[in-house]
Amino acid sequence: MSSDLLSPTSYLVLGLLAREGPSSPYDLKQLVASTVGHFWTFPHALLYAEPPRLVKRGLATETQEERGRRRRVFAITEPGMDALQAWLGQPSRQPTELRDRGLLQLFFADLGTSDAQHTIAREQLEVHRAKLDGYEQDAGRERRSSGPGVDSRTVEHWRSRTLTMGVLYERAAVDFWEGVVAQAHSVELASGRLAEDEDRSPAVAFVEPS
Amino acid sequence: MSSDLLSPTSYLVLGLLAREGPSSPYDLKQLVASTVGHFWTFPHALLYAEPPRLVKRGLATETQEERGRRRRVFAITEPGMDALQAWLGQPSRQPTELRDRGLLQLFFADLGTSDAQHTIAREQLEVHRAKLDGYEQDAGRERRSSGPGVDSRTVEHWRSRTLTMGVLYERAAVDFWEGVVAQAHSVELASGRLAEDEDRSPAVAFVEPS
DNA sequence: GGGTACATGTAATCAGTTACATGATTTA
DNA sequence: TAAATCATGTAACTGATTACATGTACCC
Structure with a gap:
């Protein structure tokens, strides 16, 4: 058993x-x-x-x-x-598992090249922006299809409420990785590793800021 | 192999x-x-x-x-x-796994009693507030012990940077669950389920708001 | 010197994951 | 009718989780 x-x-x-x-x-x-x-x-x-x-x-x-x-x-x-x-x-008290490989990489980024830090952060920023974008498109589609009057007791309500947590998390993640990118960039500049004319945020440009 | x-x-x-x-x-x-x-x-x-x-x-x-x-x-x-x-x-592109049992319960809360929704949300709020509180105490201890001049290239820097992601997530979670609690409460009020004099937020009181 | 908390490990089970494989339906 | 895609499953593996078990150090 x-x-x-x-x-x-x-x-x-x-x-x-x-x-x-x-x-x-x-x-x-x-x-x-x-x-x-x-x-x-x-x-x-x-x-x-x-x-x-x-x-x-x-x-x-x-x-x-x-x-x-x-x-x-x-x-x-x-x-x-x-x-x-x-x-x-009987509500759970177990903590959230936030299993994020990018975060794990960041945690060890000091063991890599300074370039690694920058690369990791830009990649994660791109991933999370894309995800956030996807959520917002979903939300738009749903609003159009289900009309304006969403009753807070409906199934749809709780469904979208749960997705909202995903959105909030992705927003927090975007904030975070933006900070890391900025930080890594300034560190590299200070150590003379970057040329002045290098493209600053190629991975970021393809998604509109929210 | x-x-x-x-x-x-x-x-x-x-x-x-x-x-x-x-x-x-x-x-x-x-x-x-x-x-x-x-x-x-x-x-x-x-x-x-x-x-x-x-x-x-x-x-x-x-x-x-x-x-x-x-x-x-x-x-x-x-x-x-x-x-x-x-x-x-080679930065990971795999999405974050956000494994949160409370969220899963919320997703199905409409299948339980209206009371279940409220209970779940209050419990989660308590859990996440406590966690956030713990992070902030850690941060305080660390600041005192390592002094003011934290070099952005040090190991400590990246360590605390990673914990920062945890903090941001917990903040987002607290926001989210506060919203759910408020929502669930108003729904219950509207359906006449709560007495006017019922304690509104017992699970929340024991932690200071940040 | 007996209790308690810390430290170190192993064994068994089971869930999660990957890979494989094939059937049914649609569409060009 | 061939190709492509969607749908449905299974098998093998192995990593994760739980439970057990014992050893060592410290404290009263």
């Missing part, structure tokens, strides 16, 4: 099944990609592996289509709903 | 060995706890398991103390340094 505590993946699947009704792993994959997947990736193989685990615990059921693709469709059970409710009723 | 690409854990250990010199797994554990461990946790068993892997690849060497605790001490090799440099020279 594995410990009776479920993983975040378990609750992800339970929650999606509860909200969307019976779903195939592929459905789950699509749902994840457009929501939490923006900042917490779940490889598709996981979404094929998790539902059977839930079935074994009695938290979901599996049925198979007779014709066509014979997809496996999973549905949440009563005990599954209970587990989900229990989880929602 | 496993793929010749190293994991973040590998680079973490390589980087620490490069910076600190020969170290035992326990040393690594301490170093991690006071730096990146603040936002990217590496369980101690990992820091006992990873160095031998590096040895097998020729990126580190192992020696054992003769007396006392007979600790295993690991040191980085030339190929190890090369691998580290190569990594630093």
Whole structure:
């Protein structure tokens, strides 16, 4: 018997099944990609592996289509709903995992060339600007399609609220990396490493500042 | 043969060995706890398991103390340094993993009671305020101990710069959850669920606003 | 010298990840 | 009808996590 505590993946699947009704792993994959997947990736193989685990615990059921693709469709059970409710009723105190390879590289940047610092920072700035840009396009699309009156009790409301956290994080990240770029640049200038006429921010130009 | 690409854990250990010199797994554990461990946790068993892997690849060497605790001490090799440099020279483009259980709960909060939303948000607010508070105390201690003249090229500089990312994230998180708390509260009021005289923010009071 | 906290490790399990492989549907 | 893409899965591996277990130093 594995410990009776479920993983975040378990609750992800339970929650999606509860909200969307019976779903195939592929459905789950699509749902994840457009929501939490923006900042917490779940490889598709996981979404094929998790539902059977839930079935074994009695938290979901599996049925198979007779014709066509014979997809496996999973549905949440009563005990599954209970587990989900229990989880929602007991807020997590575990700290956020901010797994960012760029940050890890920055942490060790002093071991590389001074050029490495600059390169890392510019790359990260580009990545985070692009991501922020993507979020804002999504938000625009959504506003147009769902109209102005978004009720705070709707599913859409909480969905977009969660994405907002992603946006806030990306904004903080852009601020941060801008600072690092500026800092690294001035250090290199001071040490006479850069020519005066060098392009200062090539990686930054292609995205409009917010 | 496993793929010749190293994991973040590998680079973490390589980087620490490069910076600190020969170290035992326990040393690594301490170093991690006071730096990146603040936002990217590496369980101690990992820091006992990873160095031998590096040895097998020729990126580190192992020696054992003769007396006392007979600790295993690991040191980085030339190929190890090369691998580290190569990594630093090629900035990551992989997106940040923001694994936050509270966010996941929020995403599904509409499936719980309206009370669940409020509870989750207050708990998260408390957690993130406490973390932010801890960072700021650390920063204060460090400023006092290292004096005013921090050279931007020093190790300490980059160390604290990296922690700064943690601070920025926590600030963004506090903002976010404050908004959610306010929102959830007003929704509950509107639906007549709260009495007028209910305590509005008990979870928040114990930490000073920054 | 007995308790407590710190330090050091191992073993077993399991989830996560990568890679592979093939089937179904659409479109050129 | 061939190509391309979307959809659906599985297998193997291995890294991450948990739990266990014991040793060493310090303090009362």
